[in-house]
Amino acid sequence: MISVGKxxxxxxxxxxxxxxxxxxxxxxxxxxxxxxxxxxxxxNVFQGWGFGSLTxxxxxxxxxxxxxxxxxxxxxxxALTFFxxxxxxxxxxxxxxxxxxxxxxxxxxxxxxxxxxxxxxxxATFRQVIPSFLTSPFTLTFFYxxxxxxxxxxxxxxxxxxxxxxxxxxxxxxxxxxxxxFFFKVILPNLKSSLYISASLIFAAVLGEFTFASxxxxxxxxxxxxxxxxxxxxxxxxxxxxxxxxxxxxxGFAVARMRKRGLNFSATGI
Amino acid sequence: xxxVQFKNITKHYGAEVALSNFSLSxxxxxxxxxxxxxxxxxxxALRILAGFIQPTGGALLVGGQEILDLPAAKRGYGMVFQxxxxxxxxxxxxxxxxxxKLRKIDAAARxxxxxxxxxxxxxxxxxxxxxxxxxxxxxxxxxxxxxxALEPPILLLDEPLSALDATVRDQxxxxxxxxxxxxxxxxxxxxxxxxxxxAISDRVAVMRSGQVEQLGSPRELYQNPKNSFVAGFxxxxxxxxxxxxxxxxxxxxSSVSGPAGFNTGVAFIRPEDIKIxxxxxxxxxxxxxxxxxxxxxxxxxxxxxxxIADLQISEAEKLNTGQxxxxxxxxxxxxxxxx
Numbered sequence: 001m002i003s004v005g006k007x008x009x010x011x012x013x014x015x016x017x018x019x020x021x022x023x024x025x026x027x028x029x030x031x032x033x034x035x036x037x038x039x040x041x042x043x044n045v046f047q048g049w050g051f052g053s054l055t056x057x058x059x060x061x062x063x064x065x066x067x068x069x070x071x072x073x074x075x076x077x078x079a080l081t082f083f084x085x086x087x088x089x090x091x092x093x094x095x096x097x098x099x100x101x102x103x104x105x106x107x108x109x110x111x112x113x114x115x116x117x118x119x120x121x122x123x124a125t126f127r128q129v130i131p132s133f134l135t136s137p138f139t140l141t142f143f144y145x146x147x148x149x150x151x152x153x154x155x156x157x158x159x160x161x162x163x164x165x166x167x168x169x170x171x172x173x174x175x176x177x178x179x180x181x182f183f184f185k186v187i188l189p190n191l192k193s194s195l196y197i198s199a200s201l202i203f204a205a206v207l208g209e210f211t212f213a214s215x216x217x218x219x220x221x222x223x224x225x226x227x228x229x230x231x232x233x234x235x236x237x238x239x240x241x242x243x244x245x246x247x248x249x250x251x252g253f254a255v256a257r258m259r260k261r262g263l264n265f266s267a268t269g270i
Numbered sequence: 271x272x273x274v275q276f277k278n279i280t281k282h283y284g285a286e287v288a289l290s291n292f293s294l295s296x297x298x299x300x301x302x303x304x305x306x307x308x309x310x311x312x313x314x315a316l317r318i319l320a321g322f323i324q325p326t327g328g329a330l331l332v333g334g335q336e337i338l339d340l341p342a343a344k345r346g347y348g349m350v351f352q353x354x355x356x357x358x359x360x361x362x363x364x365x366x367x368x369x370x371k372l373r374k375i376d377a378a379a380r381x382x383x384x385x386x387x388x389x390x391x392x393x394x395x396x397x398x399x400x401x402x403x404x405x406x407x408x409x410x411x412x413x414x415x416x417x418x419a420l421e422p423p424i425l426l427l428d429e430p431l432s433a434l435d436a437t438v439r440d441q442x443x444x445x446x447x448x449x450x451x452x453x454x455x456x457x458x459x460x461x462x463x464x465x466x467x468x469a470i471s472d473r474v475a476v477m478r479s480g481q482v483e484q485l486g487s488p489r490e491l492y493q494n495p496k497n498s499f500v501a502g503f504x505x506x507x508x509x510x511x512x513x514x515x516x517x518x519x520x521x522x523x524s525s526v527s528g529p530a531g532f533n534t535g536v537a538f539i540r541p542e543d544i545k546i547x548x549x550x551x552x553x554x555x556x557x558x559x560x561x562x563x564x565x566x567x568x569x570x571x572x573x574x575x576x577x578i579a580d581l582q583i584s585e586a587e588k589l590n591t592g593q594x595x596x597x598x599x600x601x602x603x604x605x606x607x608x609x
Binding site for chain 2: 163164176178186190
């Protein structure tokens with residue numbers, strides 16, 4: 001008799017293969033096999049593979065430019081999010097717990113507004129007040145930071161609760177430690193795991209984000225790929241697949257490395 | 271001199287009163303426990319002394335100086351918490367060294383002091399371990415060492431033994447007392463465990479509803495409780511219905527002196543103050559006899575009420591369950607309150 005656990009495991013693998021691996025394989029075959037699409041069959045799965053389409057992609061100046069922009073946006077979004085969110089969340093956890101429901105609500109609120117409405121609203125406001133705000137591609141940093149708040153906030157907040165930040169602050173005060181020293185010597189080192197996870201999530205999300213960039217007419221990598229694929233379909237898919245695999249590998253590597261160093265990820269849900 | 275004086279301290283949380291005219295004087299070098307049930311305000315009092323909470327009113331003097339305006343980080347009192355509160359990113363030595371680094375003490379002096387403290391708490395072999403690699407008792411020892419690293423004038427202990435198992439609790443309790451005596455630090459120990467408070471303290475302040483009900487040595491509190499609350503909270507007390515006959519009170523089979531002004535009351539009698547004499551006409555019936563190592567506990571029924579007596583093993587040898595016995599009391603002047 002088959003146990004429920006075994007059945008669930010089999011179901012999971014069927015879903016994973018059917019929903020995720022098969023489409024990825026189809027995508028990889030289209031991108032990397034030098035066989036016309038209508039001739040791709042199960043008999044020639046292992047024939048004609050090559051990285052020609054990636055070479056085509058990297059020879060395009062637009063691909064390089066948009067990739068650099070997306071990577072820069074990853075960095076600025078991570079920096080802005082950490083700069084604002086970490087001190088704010090720590091302050092609320094340690095000194096103003098009454099504000100916590102408001103902060104939690106505010107982080108979710110960004111998802112209640114669809115990107116189209118958010119961009120139109122912000123654009124309408126800032127075009128009149130600060131016209132230069134929307135001209136720079138780095139404007140996207142603010143949208144991405146807001147958009148990622150529900151995930152980044154939860155990872156940081158969960159870790160602060162896990163380490164008992166409020167009690168640690170009292171313990172630090174009792175040995176003569178002020179709030180700034182406490183933040184740098186106790187809070188930041190103990191938030192390492194959630195900061196790594198938040199950064200990885202931002203990296204993965206920003207690298208694949210299309211809607212905000214497209215609405216604001218910024219040529220980030222996903223937006224450029226969209227138009228690039230219409231002229232260079234195979235190269236476009238090859239690049240998209242590479243980004244997907246690279247993101248998964250970076251995320252997996254970060255988690256594995258942190259686990260090896262004994263960092264606790266339970267609060268981040270990973 | 272680091273004597274502590276709480277003077278009419280009040281603390282309100284909206285309509286809720288946590289402390290109401292709380293007054294308590296603690297002498298320099300003394301260990302005073304604040305004992306009371308949950309919600310009585312004992313932790314609030316300690317946190318006010320630590321500087322984590324500002325009272326609604328009153329004065330708080332340490333060494334004769336008002337300290338309420340001084341922030342917690344400037345007070346320089348060592349504190350040990352129920353939840354250990356060690357910094358998870360630091361090793362045992364780094365946790366102990368942290369306050370010394372904040373004071374900018376030079377590296378050689380820091381290392382010397384850390385080693386002294388590690389030896390003092392018998393944790394030298396765990397110096398390089400992180401808190402998550404240590405047991406609760408070990409973590410609390412480190413927290414204690416960290417708290418006394420700067421030789422603070424006052425040590426605050428907020429239920430430091432509550433999260434530990436019984437054996438470790440007893441051992442650490444003795445270690446805390448020994449350390450406190452050796453260093454001569456004025457210490458305030460908050461607990462809801464009366465045995466713990468009795469074992470460790472020079473004096474105990476029993477609290478109820480934001481006020482001190484009674485302050486005294488463990489012996490005073492046990493032998494002369496001021497009221498039924500203290501008698502019931504500190505140790506076990508039998509509550510025995512008593513009547514006044516003439517000038518004396520009849521409590522079980524004994525006549526004792528007692529208060530005037532009412533004729534029926536409840537006497538609070540400790541189990542070891544009850545004497546049992548086998549008698550076929552006795553008013554009490556033995557229901558159960560429990561051997562508890564150094565003494566025997568006898569449970570009896572008197573007019574439907576349960577009475578407990580603690581006897582020497584030799585005194586209990588001739589007693590059996592179901593036996594009728596006569597009860598008298600050894601305490602000549604018990605606490606009697608009107609019903």
